[in-house]
Amino acid sequence: MELSFNKVDGPMIDGVDLIQYQAAMQSLQVLNCLFCASINFVESSTTYSAPELAFQSALSSLRYGTLPREAVCTENLTPWLKLLPCPEDFRRNAGFELSVTPKRVHAEMETSSSILYEYSIKEYTETEQFDLGLTWKHPIVWYSPHAPLYASRFSMGSGNERGAIAISLKLIQGLVAINNVKERCIYYHTLQLVVDERPQALTDFVERMRVSPSEDKVSPGVMEMVLQCHCEMKSAGFLHIDEYPPDVNQGFGIPSAIISFPDFHDGLQFSDKSRSKSPLLFTELLLVPLTTPDFGMPYNVITITCTVFALYFGSLLNVLWRGVGEEERLLKNKVLLVAGIVVAWQYYS
Amino acid sequence: MMKKKVQWFWTWVLGSVVLRLILLFFPKNLNLSSRPEVSTPLTSLRRLAEGYWLKQSSLSPYAGSMYHGSPLLLTLLGPLTVRRIEGQPDHLLCSLVFVIADVVSAMLICAAGEKLKVAYISSLQSLGLHNLTENSEFLPSGDFAALVYLWNPFTIVACVGLSTSAIENLMVVLSLYGACSRLAPLAAFGWVMATHLSLYPAILIIPVILLLGYGPDAPPRKLFCQRKNLEGGNSIPSDSCSEEEAKNQLKVANVFSWRPVVLFLFWALLWSSYVLVLCGIYVQQYGGLQELFKRTYGFILTIQDLSPNIGVLWYFFAEVFDFFRNFFLIVFHGNILLMIAPLALRLNHRPCFLAFVYIVISSMLKSYPSVGDSALYLGLLGLFAYELKDMQFSFFLFSGYIGVSLLSPVMHNLWIWRGTGNANFYFATAIAYVCLQIILVVESVSAMLNHDRKLTKLYTAKLQNIKS
Numbered sequence: 001m002e003l004s005f006n007k008v009d010g011p012m013i014d015g016v017d018l019i020q021y022q023a024a025m026q027s028l029q030v031l032n033c034l035f036c037a038s039i040n041f042v043e044s045s046t047t048y049s050a051p052e053l054a055f056q057s058a059l060s061s062l063r064y065g066t067l068p069r070e071a072v073c074t075e076n077l078t079p080w081l082k083l084l085p086c087p088e089d090f091r092r093n094a095g096f097e098l099s100v101t102p103k104r105v106h107a108e109m110e111t112s113s114s115i116l117y118e119y120s121i122k123e124y125t126e127t128e129q130f131d132l133g134l135t136w137k138h139p140i141v142w143y144s145p146h147a148p149l150y151a152s153r154f155s156m157g158s159g160n161e162r163g164a165i166a167i168s169l170k171l172i173q174g175l176v177a178i179n180n181v182k183e184r185c186i187y188y189h190t191l192q193l194v195v196d197e198r199p200q201a202l203t204d205f206v207e208r209m210r211v212s213p214s215e216d217k218v219s220p221g222v223m224e225m226v227l228q229c230h231c232e233m234k235s236a237g238f239l240h241i242d243e244y245p246p247d248v249n250q251g252f253g254i255p256s257a258i259i260s261f262p263d264f265h266d267g268l269q270f271s272d273k274s275r276s277k278s279p280l281l282f283t284e285l286l287l288v289p290l291t292t293p294d295f296g297m298p299y300n301v302i303t304i305t306c307t308v309f310a311l312y313f314g315s316l317l318n319v320l321w322r323g324v325g326e327e328e329r330l331l332k333n334k335v336l337l338v339a340g341i342v343v344a345w346q347y348y349s
Numbered sequence: 350m351m352k353k354k355v356q357w358f359w360t361w362v363l364g365s366v367v368l369r370l371i372l373l374f375f376p377k378n379l380n381l382s383s384r385p386e387v388s389t390p391l392t393s394l395r396r397l398a399e400g401y402w403l404k405q406s407s408l409s410p411y412a413g414s415m416y417h418g419s420p421l422l423l424t425l426l427g428p429l430t431v432r433r434i435e436g437q438p439d440h441l442l443c444s445l446v447f448v449i450a451d452v453v454s455a456m457l458i459c460a461a462g463e464k465l466k467v468a469y470i471s472s473l474q475s476l477g478l479h480n481l482t483e484n485s486e487f488l489p490s491g492d493f494a495a496l497v498y499l500w501n502p503f504t505i506v507a508c509v510g511l512s513t514s515a516i517e518n519l520m521v522v523l524s525l526y527g528a529c530s531r532l533a534p535l536a537a538f539g540w541v542m543a544t545h546l547s548l549y550p551a552i553l554i555i556p557v558i559l560l561l562g563y564g565p566d567a568p569p570r571k572l573f574c575q576r577k578n579l580e581g582g583n584s585i586p587s588d589s590c591s592e593e594e595a596k597n598q599l600k601v602a603n604v605f606s607w608r609p610v611v612l613f614l615f616w617a618l619l620w621s622s623y624v625l626v627l628c629g630i631y632v633q634q635y636g637g638l639q640e641l642f643k644r645t646y647g648f649i650l651t652i653q654d655l656s657p658n659i660g661v662l663w664y665f666f667a668e669v670f671d672f673f674r675n676f677f678l679i680v681f682h683g684n685i686l687l688m689i690a691p692l693a694l695r696l697n698h699r700p701c702f703l704a705f706v707y708i709v710i711s712s713m714l715k716s717y718p719s720v721g722d723s724a725l726y727l728g729l730l731g732l733f734a735y736e737l738k739d740m741q742f743s744f745f746l747f748s749g750y751i752g753v754s755l756l757s758p759v760m761h762n763l764w765i766w767r768g769t770g771n772a773n774f775y776f777a778t779a780i781a782y783v784c785l786q787i788i789l790v791v792e793s794v795s796a797m798l799n800h801d802r803k804l805t806k807l808y809t810a811k812l813q814n815i816k817s
Binding site: 292 | 664667668684687691695713776780783784787794795
């Protein structure tokens, strides 16, 4: 399980990402308390998906979920930091090596786990200056001098109806892109591929593509493919009043798109070689305005609609019944006529 | 005179086709395929294209929440959605299919109108009411209804806006034409396909059976019984030949013939089995027929999609609390079934008009209505122009339909695009539209019953004259 808190520049500043396997689903409540975040919301099947290509994982039980609206603060880490173990022998640090031995080492055990190294400057003169070297015991090797890709995702269009989600990629290497969309708001057949501002056929550039359309209240929509794409979006969806977020005018947050590089390996090299994996690049969060009903109208809508239905039923039944009454009067006249005929026949016979 | 009439009729037909073709080549200005009045979750061609794309991607066409229509329609129209001609608007071939469907529907309405008129004149003459048939007001109602259907702005908007309701309307009109012509296989095919496409035409089985059994629309049946009694009472030896003819006509007019009905039920069963087998073959790797019914008819009956349309149920079920949702679903769907028996008892001598009333009621109360449904019943209304000429509130209804047609896009624009209005604006036009349809159905039934009472009075007066 991997848990990350991201602070991304954009309209949605914070977000919580959670990559876990299905067996760890029961741990979400514990993580929820431990990190002071609404991680238990990821339990709902509408918030996590099962990508296959982006994370280079052979396990079929991989699940990926995000909470784009969750605000992130240092307080999220406070209960967790309190549980971290203190180094047993702080003189011999496991991470780095000091070139000058400190005179005294203070460990603040009661309040936090920080360590204070104390040096005396009086022993040094202008000719023999104080020089402290800090050396990592494990060397860090950066494979790439600069990022191989610049990624940006933005929404296009105007109004609340017609629009598009565009992901722009530059200096493309081999990569796998995933966009996790929560609501039914994507027409996947309108997917367009633009290379150097010219439309191209999908089959020329896309090696693999996997689409899982979103279904209302059941599962999010996931599209995994190679290279850039441009999908046409309809709207953020029309929801029941119970399904809107608390602040509807802020809009709906669409989680970040993930870009991974299968041909690259992570820049950091740890002593444990088995942790090598592809780096992940996250785009901005998208904020899509929601189309809202009037939340003060449930009673009015119910009464007006039921009145209209009662008007229809009553009027139509009245029209049908009115003729029946008239026919009964005609029948009564006929009965009286027959009775008169009988009386006359009796009289004249 | 007849040649002039025929030429006049076909000139107007060609004019409507030319108008549609002109509108088809200006799609970017109109953009009607995304209007909520035209495209519903069931009739949107864009959702059909999405379903076809999912099918081509080895997924179920019903994956996600997009496509909820017929797999047969997907098979027929799906390949046309991906075939783009260079330099032409999108979905051009589908648009041409819808134009052809509109023209064929109009031709069938015209032919059914002719049969209705001939049968009605024959009925009036057999009752001795000759002066009514000689009246100049007796229009060629078939031609009139066909032109009303073709030139109705709702039909044109539904056709240009890429709505598959043109296909559904064609199937409904096909079943009515087959029933009017006593062609049981054709009526069964139309009824089965219409029910398969949108579920609500299932209630048309009652007028179709009445049409096949009793024949087309006629005056009230008791008038023929009175005439039979009168003919039986009088014995005039000099007119024995005409008496036999009158008795034969009475037999034909009164008896419910079961043979066409049994034939219709047999063919309906045959076509239903065939359609179910085809659908089963299509969706056997995507959950089978049970999943298909859940995605299509279950979607209709449970009103899962709360996108706005010109009905009132989308806003009702967006606002109603979840606890009462099932209760109101049963109430609103029961309202369609509740009026079937009273209308059938009262209007069984006029099966075609009964079908028209059923179509108005279902288009008013269905889950996802659109202007294509209005186009159908406004076209069929032209068939009864003679009987309904005394209908009240005609001008009010005409003005109301124009007003709602103009206000609905304005309210939608204020809500969705400009943000100066809210959902209640659009809901208000939907309420007004439903009220207009209620007035239309109530006043048309009232006018038809008044017409029958007028015939009864005329015939009673004629009988009085004969006796005196």
